[in-house]
Amino acid sequence: MTGLIELINSCAMTKARSGAALLSLSLDRDGPETLQAQLLSQLRRLILEHVLSPGSKLPSSRTLADELSVSRVTVSAVIDQLISEGYLEGRARSGVYVEAELPEQLPGSAGAPGPQDTDAAMPDATPDMPAQLRTFDISASEIALFPYRQWSRHHDKTWRMPEAALLARVDPFGWPPLRSAIADHLREWRGLPCTPEQIFITSGVVEAIGLIAAAVLSEGDEVLTEDPGYMILNRALHHNRLIPVPSPVDQSGFDIKSALPATPRAKAAIVTPSRQYPLGVTLPLSRRLELIEWAVARQAYVIEDDFDSEYRFQGRPLPAMMSLNNQDRVIYVGSFSKVVFSALRLGFVVLPKPLLSQVKAVLEQTDPQASLMLQPVLARFMQSGDFATHIRRMRRLYAKRHAALLRAICVHAGDLLTVDPVPAGMHLVARLTSSLESRMSDVEAAQRADLAGVSVRPLSSFFAQTPNMQGLVMGFAGFSEDTLDQGVQDLAAALRA
DSSP states (O other): OHHHHHHHHHHTOOSHHHHHTOOOOOOOTTSSSOHHHHHHHHHHHHHHTTSSOTTOBOOOHHHHHHHHTSOHHHHHHHHHHHHHHTSEEEETTTEEEEOSSOOSSOTTOTTOSSSOOOOOSSOOOOTTSOSOOOTTOTTOOOGGGSOHHHHHHHHHHHHHSOOHHHHSOOOTTOOHHHHHHHHHHHHHHHOOOOOGGGEEEESSHHHHHHHHHHHHOOTTOEEEEEESOOHHHHHHHHHTTOEEEEEEOBTTBOOHHHHGGGOTTOOEEEEOOSSOTTTOOOOOHHHHHHHHHHHHHHTOEEEEEESSTTOBSSSSOOOOGGGSOOTTOEEEEEESTTTSOGGGOOEEEEOOGGGHHHHHHHHTTSOOOSOTTTHHHHHHHHHTTHHHHHHHHHHHHHHHHHHHHHHHHHHHHTTTEEEOOOSBSSEEEEEEOHHHHTTOOHHHHHHHHHHTTOOOEEGGGGOSSOOOOOEEEEEOTTSOHHHHHHHHHHHHHHHHO
């Protein structure tokens, strides 16, 4: 579309070399790929070929959507995906930019050690590949069973005749009924006694980190992070002029005693205690208490990232770490991307009460990034009971698919892969057996899987430092039991070839 070319040329291409090399883009509405996949693959190509120069700014999602005549949800999903892959970066109160320093390992780039290096929110599509989720994609959820009719009904009721408060200046902490609904949900599902006043609505974890950095941390502060872990967190810390210090995770999760020798002056730690990402282990109570003890003694903060705790298949979800006696040293960060859909772009932070005035002072100097359009809809969705019903339905479904994948690995690939059957989440980690590891690395195993048409991620790609584990990260949530079984057969054949 020539309009999109001109728009990107004027708004995003600030370097002459990028403007001169601009390639034609087109979205074929009658083609085999979805519009979302076409836009994703073509923007990714422009970045890889440096047509979109490193550091250049992209137009807003609204502007792109208008130029392309597609929904803003489609454009936002593409931008989210490219941010999660490391091609783009979102800067608080500034916009979205091409990464100034692209990661060494990019999906589909020359010399990349694996077929994917993403914390993906949707399938990795290329111009030569049909836009469809490939088996074991860790981003996949069962979107076909989302209660769209109920969601649409809540949306219609909200905006057909919007209440006056929605059209006035809204509390910078977010839509009050949504904050109340989240507080109720956290008390019931996570054992977290909090008030709506403690909750701040965000556009996701990146904004949450920016808010916390501005309110309670100082430029140059060191922050402990998990290794392996969620690489976007390290990038978000860098963007906020903080120093991430990756700390090795063992089979019990994060260990503050092992982490401290590397950085005794750390002012915060970001952990995933309910389900470590990506290993899936749960942080035991003893280590949680040690971490809180450290935070209290050092006047530091523990940032509890609780990204998919609702999907625990045995018993109720574990109580949040913030629910423990922590003397206001734990900040809880949550998201709706796993339990609703990633394009929603809504999350939240639960703040200790002593921090509320500091956060409010920061918000007076900034504009919230979370869209108000969907906050009241989500509030109605939660208050009606549809949200809890959807979670329970997905828990049952994902439990069956988790069991199906374990069974398939045992039957078809027991000599190649071993799995710790953690009964939770939307993915699992399959370790390479010693015999397989003697023949190939997890990167080569992932490359072979890619050629066989299945999408696994090498565990080593989740490390910021030298990897000390080899394995394959396999998503199961978005695939039927038969698809998972066939996928394991295809994977096993590729690894034996």
